[in-house]
Amino acid sequence: MNCGGRFEDMHSMPGNGISAHDASGAIDNTHSTDSGNLADVTLLRRITSPADVKALSPNTLNELCREIRTTLLHYGHIHGGHIGSNLGMVEATVALHRVFDSPHDRIVFDVSHQSYVHKMLTGRAAAYLDTNRFGDVTGFTNPDESDHDQFVLGHTGTSISLACGLAKTRNMEGPDSGIGNVVAVIGDGSLSSGVAFEGLNNAAEQGGNLIIILNDNEMSIAGDFGGMYGTLARLRASGGTAQPNLFNAFGLDYRYVEHGNDVDALVAAFEEVRNIDHPVVVHIHTLKGAGYDGEPTSSATGIHPSSNLSHREPWHSDHCNLSDHEPHEGQCEASHWQNPDSAIGKPDDPRKYYGKMAMAALEPRFASEPGLVVISPATPGSNGITHEFRERAGSHYVDTGITESHAVAFAAGIARAGGTPVVATTASFFQRAYDQFFQEMSLNRSRVTVLDFLGGLSGSDNTHSGAYDVAMFANIPGITMLVPTSADECLADLAWATLPAGADGAPDGPVVIRVPGEAILAAEREPSLLPVTGGRVQVGHPQSTVSTAPASGSKSAAHRVAGVTAQPTNGSDPLAWRINQTGSRVAIAGLGNAYPLAEQVAAALTAEHSMKATVIDPRQCTSLDADALESLRDGHELVVTLEDGQLEGGWGEKVTAYYANHHVSDSSRNPRVLNFGAAKEFTDRVPLGELNERYGLTVEQVTEAITRCF
DSSP states (O other): OOTTHHHHHHTOSTTSOOOOBOTTOOBOOTTOTTTTTTTTOOSGGGOOSHHHHHHSOGGGHHHHHHHHHHHHHHHHHHTOBOHHHHHHTHHHHHHHHHHSOTTTSEEEESSSTTOHHHHIIIIITHHHHOGGGGGGSOSSOOTTTOTTOOOOOOSSSOHHHHHHHHHHHHHHHGGGGOOOOEEEEEETTGGGSHHHHHHHHHHHHHOSSEEEEEEEOSOOSSSOOSHHHHHHHHHHHTTSOOSSOHHHHTTOEEEEESOTTOHHHHHHHHHHHTTOSSEEEEEEEOOTTTTTTOOOOSOTTOOOSOOOOOOSSSSOOOSOOTTTSOOOSSSOSTTTSBOOGGGTTOOOOHHHHHHHHHHHHHGGGTTTOTTEEEEESSOTGGGTOOHHHHHHHGGGEEEOOSOHHHHHHHHHHHHHTTOEEEEEEEHHHHGGGHHHIIIIIIITTOOOEEEEETOBOOSOOTTSOBTTHHHHHTTSTTOEEEOOSSHHHHHHHHHHHTSOTTOTTOOSSOEEEEOOOHHHHHHHHOGGGSTTTTTOOOOSOBOOOEEEEOOTTOOOGGGOEEEEOOSBOTTSOTTSOEEEEOOSEEEEEEOGGGHHHHHHHHHHHHHHHOOOOEEEEOOBSSSOOHHHHHHTTTTEEEEEEEEEEESTTSSHHHHHHHHHHTOOSSGGGSOEEEEEEEOSSOOOSOOHHHHHHHTTOSHHHHHHHHHHTO
């Protein structure tokens, strides 16, 4: 079979910037914009399948590794990506495809952010060599690209369980299954996930051929946390002989390879376990970011003769923050995800901007609130929880590793004991803790505060989309989900959510705060993007009830002008909607990141159609403000909801359902409702602007839909 498979077919149309191929299938990069910078990369250009790796003479494997490393560095500087983990896995991936026969032998990459080298060796090298093709592949394995990719994976800890499933079918069906060796590649912090331990437990009981490659680079995304890492350190120090051995304790065979960036040693180790008749763990010690610095060395593969560094902190890290330092090899947090050089010096993205702000608000409270604890499941730097903050916070900060389920249950325990936990991570990662949100947190009314980053639409890949967070959180009983539309309101929400238990006005259960995204931050930096208010809205507890009076010269209730007091009213409902402009006929409610669009549509209606709309900032999405909805009956024929998340099961449909279920006899007082939001679908690296166009979330599309109603 052609190992390029669907990857080649997907991009065979004219006008897509594909490099030509000669009759043998080798990549012709004569016209590539990379040819000057990658002039010495010649061997990799001839690799079109794992068969080409097997055909190489043994003494050329180091040269292949050097060329791959050069390509990764060039790709990272121009495109960005998960560079550190891939640099550390160059030799291991070459050895895997030298020894095993993919796709007959099934290789499952955990998280799969370390699969770039695998993609290069399975017919997709052009996607890393040619700048015109950098967008051809996603940053994770994907069966739609190649038969060599087993699963779409962007979250962590599941490779062993998935491999167990593949092996189970092979064991049951025998030779007819078409499956040979089953290999799970796990590491880079993934082993700390609870599901990984569940997989290890099952693997030992199931038996049969199953090879688990543990990539131990002494790192997670940030530092590595947990008692198991001490066990791994003792195994490294003893050459794999120390007891107790975590894997032996599960009943698994175990092998250790000290030089995990020595391709010859890895080939020998993998050949020993190929076709093995029982589960085995092959523990390889690698260097994250190996060769990143790119300095000339005597090493054939470009790896510096250095090793990971040790520090006094309770975790392994070298003070390297994602947004503040240059990536390098070793215990470097910044090399986990490298932004392209073109992004250097750019302002912080919303996650870092609002995350740093939130941490700065919490930090002064540590001295007087011993129970206040910030919990991050392994992705602190991405969300503005800097190394410096962690150091100053001391025991007030806990990194639980890549363990979202544990992090939420842990927080519920802190809350039960009277503490004040704040759990912070990315929206799509919180999906992994769904049961804990229901049981430990909500059912138990635990006073947990959740900071939900990257919620809503974004140009993320299909495994990291936050478009489903409102549908998830807002439909769990007992949760209050706040959607602030400014930094000030985000901080006010955080202060309210973390009030001491029993304090006047404190919430009586868990609170999720959807951290503002791109549209909000852009409007804060450029107030003209909020043409109605200019961003000048007082933060507080607003009065939301609309008072009405007949419009001048009109006796029709359908055309009354609604008046509203938009000033904060101390002591009123903190969950009440805020009405920022009084209007008539049309009310536009923009949830969270969609709020600037609400103001922009309102301005367009005024300028182009002399129609002044009521503009509403709902501020939260777990309950409806019935007073506001009822008051809109007078003077409003149309209510428009805007949200940058999944429409089905989301927030806007609840507004529609409210009016449908509270129909009144006077037909003029039953406004029509239009809902705008995202379709129920997975999207993969679609630019945000294109998604907004797809879902009708633009000024032109919303305005046109509104005017069609009149």
